Amino acid sequence: xxxxxxxxxxxxxxxxxxxxxxxxxxxxxxxxxxxxxxxxxxxxxxxxxxxxxxxxxxxxxxxxxxxxxxxxxxxxxxxxxxxxxxxxxxxxxxxxxxxxxxxxxxxxxxxxxxxxxxxxxxxxxxxxxxxxxxxxxxxxxxxxxxxxxxxxxxxxxxxxxxxxxxxxxxxxxxxxxxxxxxxxxxxxxxxxxxxxxxxxxxxxxxxxxxxxxxxxxxxxxxxxxxxxxxxxxxxxxxxxxxxxxxxxxxxxxxxxxxxxxxxxxxxxxxxxxxxxxxxxxxxxxxxxxxxxxxxxxxxxxxxxxxxxxxxxxxxxxxxxxxxxxxxxxxxxxxxx
Amino acid sequence: xxxxxxxxxxxxxxxxxxxxxxxxxxxxxxxxxxxxxxxxxxxxxxxxxxxxxxxxxxxxxxxxxxxxxxxxxxxxxxxxxxxxxxxxxxxxxxxxxxxxxxxxxxxxxxxxxxxxxxxxxxxxxxxxxxxxxxxxxxxxxxxxxxxxxxxxxxxxxxxxxxxxxxxxxxxxxxxxxxxxxxxxxxxxxxxxxxxxxxxxxxxxxxxxxxxxxxxxxxxxxxxxxxxxxxxxxxxxxxxxxxxxxxxxxxxxxxxxxxxxxxxxxxxxxxxxxxxxxxxxxxxxxxxxxxxxxxxxxxxxxxxxxxxxxxxxxxxxxxxxxxxxxxxxxxxxxxxxxxxxxxxxxxxxxxxxxxxxxxxxxxxxxxxxxxxxxxxxxxxxxxxxxxxxxxxxxxxxxxxxxxxxxxxxxxxxxxxxxxxxxxxxxxxxxxxxxxxxxxxxxxxxxxxxxxxxxxxx
Numbered sequence: 001x002x003x004x005x006x007x008x009x010x011x012x013x014x015x016x017x018x019x020x021x022x023x024x025x026x027x028x029x030x031x032x033x034x035x036x037x038x039x040x041x042x043x044x045x046x047x048x049x050x051x052x053x054x055x056x057x058x059x060x061x062x063x064x065x066x067x068x069x070x071x072x073x074x075x076x077x078x079x080x081x082x083x084x085x086x087x088x089x090x091x092x093x094x095x096x097x098x099x100x101x102x103x104x105x106x107x108x109x110x111x112x113x114x115x116x117x118x119x120x121x122x123x124x125x126x127x128x129x130x131x132x133x134x135x136x137x138x139x140x141x142x143x144x145x146x147x148x149x150x151x152x153x154x155x156x157x158x159x160x161x162x163x164x165x166x167x168x169x170x171x172x173x174x175x176x177x178x179x180x181x182x183x184x185x186x187x188x189x190x191x192x193x194x195x196x197x198x199x200x201x202x203x204x205x206x207x208x209x210x211x212x213x214x215x216x217x218x219x220x221x222x223x224x225x226x227x228x229x230x231x232x233x234x235x236x237x238x239x240x241x242x243x244x245x246x247x248x249x250x251x252x253x254x255x256x257x258x259x260x261x262x263x264x265x266x267x268x269x270x271x272x273x274x275x276x277x278x279x280x281x282x283x284x285x286x287x288x289x290x291x292x293x294x295x296x297x298x299x300x301x302x303x304x305x306x307x308x309x310x311x312x313x314x315x316x317x318x319x320x321x322x323x324x325x326x327x328x329x330x331x332x333x334x335x336x
Numbered sequence: 337x338x339x340x341x342x343x344x345x346x347x348x349x350x351x352x353x354x355x356x357x358x359x360x361x362x363x364x365x366x367x368x369x370x371x372x373x374x375x376x377x378x379x380x381x382x383x384x385x386x387x388x389x390x391x392x393x394x395x396x397x398x399x400x401x402x403x404x405x406x407x408x409x410x411x412x413x414x415x416x417x418x419x420x421x422x423x424x425x426x427x428x429x430x431x432x433x434x435x436x437x438x439x440x441x442x443x444x445x446x447x448x449x450x451x452x453x454x455x456x457x458x459x460x461x462x463x464x465x466x467x468x469x470x471x472x473x474x475x476x477x478x479x480x481x482x483x484x485x486x487x488x489x490x491x492x493x494x495x496x497x498x499x500x501x502x503x504x505x506x507x508x509x510x511x512x513x514x515x516x517x518x519x520x521x522x523x524x525x526x527x528x529x530x531x532x533x534x535x536x537x538x539x540x541x542x543x544x545x546x547x548x549x550x551x552x553x554x555x556x557x558x559x560x561x562x563x564x565x566x567x568x569x570x571x572x573x574x575x576x577x578x579x580x581x582x583x584x585x586x587x588x589x590x591x592x593x594x595x596x597x598x599x600x601x602x603x604x605x606x607x608x609x610x611x612x613x614x615x616x617x618x619x620x621x622x623x624x625x626x627x628x629x630x631x632x633x634x635x636x637x638x639x640x641x642x643x644x645x646x647x648x649x650x651x652x653x654x655x656x657x658x659x660x661x662x663x664x665x666x667x668x669x670x671x672x673x674x675x676x677x678x679x680x681x682x683x684x685x686x687x688x689x690x691x692x693x694x695x696x697x698x699x700x701x702x703x704x705x706x707x708x709x710x711x712x713x714x715x716x717x718x719x720x721x722x723x724x725x726x727x728x729x730x731x732x733x734x735x736x737x738x739x740x741x742x743x744x745x746x747x748x749x750x751x752x753x754x755x756x757x758x759x760x761x762x763x764x765x766x767x768x769x770x771x772x773x774x775x776x777x778x779x780x781x782x783x784x785x786x787x788x789x790x791x792x
Contacts, residue, residue, distance in 0.1 A: 115708060310545065312538075
């Protein structure tokens, strides 16, 4: 019985939150990796692009609510996803045409493109703050919980409760669907294969008649989908605040590099590595240990390895360690 | 002289803009902007050494700035004896353990061949050290933070003159740069950018959350100043006399004695703030000029030519027998040290240390925009970039407000769009700086004042 309680504690406080957070990071990391693999630059506007897509979802949610449309027990924001993605893709293509295209045709070094993306970051951030403002916004409606702690206790008679928020379930399910479709597209369709070929060897791909314009267009479309969905899921789960999205760029980068940048599978995996490391290293294990250890060994302290203040620092430390010992990432990404 | 014409024109326009702010807004604001421009100029000089001379991309400027600021606290604040007596011994032991860890790691690296055994040994040393530190420091930190938490709750500093901390700030930053350089300099450019960005984030989060060190997010206020305090000036007779002489014409217009006294009091208050800022401006100017002379000399020395050669063609330079790795590390340390000095200058100017305010947007990306806009590889360009971009950053809101009012003049005051736009005027600074960066990158990638190579 104690063992089951201990497992429930772990599930409730570490594994489910880590899976949720990891899914959100994974979507962002695949976005970073796609841009890096195919357009060949580190996109510092990542966080703000995700924020931009989410902004439309927030605004549309408010609009839908005001005219009385809702999605039953699911959040209204899910209904707005297609529209937000559409706006996001339009914005990305606009940016690509006005800014990135020039440097791509000139074959500028990646550093220059990265600096340009810093400019895009500033502009995107300004647009977001002017349109929606920097304040914290919650746009979650519908059912908040799938399983409440009290219900769970009544159902099973255990001492510990298990809570599953609807946003956690939605995040995990939507991520699995999106990522599955994306991997199917990259591996099984002709366009996906041509994208991978372009990413592996640009010259060879061009030689075999792959249209670079089409590859770039498809990349931005996929990137727009990933960025918007990742951003909306994060916003539903926590809340929407432009500054936080900018900060999230850092663990997302860490996830992409840890997994092996340029490799979508690595990025997907990297997201979970970062999330699990962050949560497992900052969780206070006292409650867990109380259940599994005999009474004489019960810990007095919180049994917390690091304070939660260092959450971000952990993911960055992992990144630094990976960069030193295996610079191409856990899965083989592009060589540095 | 003709070679320098564009530099002189650009600088004159910049000075004119600041003077215009002085005339239209107030001299106090103009001087605040000028001082911050100067601090930004020092930061851009540092970043320019790394990027312009050597082509190293350092997105960790925020971390070095914060360390410079930390140096001010650790050097100038008076020590807290109670905190030292309850936790000093333990904290010093921890410092000893860290040093011991470093030396034993070095010993293992030198004396044992590269193998799994070596990795395990190093990991073992680090883990044992961390556990020891956690055991020894844990209770001490609690006790230190419990000492009058509203006012102190930290170990305090050394109580030395604050100007000394500028040098210490540089040294701190150099120390961090040495470690970062050793770890990350082998990486390709964009990886280096990400790695340094994240390491800076780690540094700031440590400063933020280790309260025993510098009170963390509780901030340290009332730092020492190398300049006189306004309140002292307002009560010292020589200063009042000076203001009286300066404004005698204006004072003579007063009708009665009491009115004259009122005007004089107001003038003294204004003048004291201007005087203090002038003192800071003088000190900052000295630092900027010294750094400018040194960096100019270095750029046109054999060493500067070697750095450019390494930047433009690493392989060729290393084939000529230049130690690329060593030079990169050296220049990384040098540039970071200058950024550290700027960080210390900034905290001294503000008189308070607020770790919560260190954000990559303001302290890394804006500085980078300054370097790119001003002109990579040219010190005059870097300083100008610091001035131009900081000026835009500060004055963007008033400028945006002016245009918003101009374009929405036909709308009634209650129009929602107008109100919304006026409320979001501060965010136009991001737009202005971002568009500025994009335009410069597109149409003048070498910056306002491009790099000049003197042929010998």
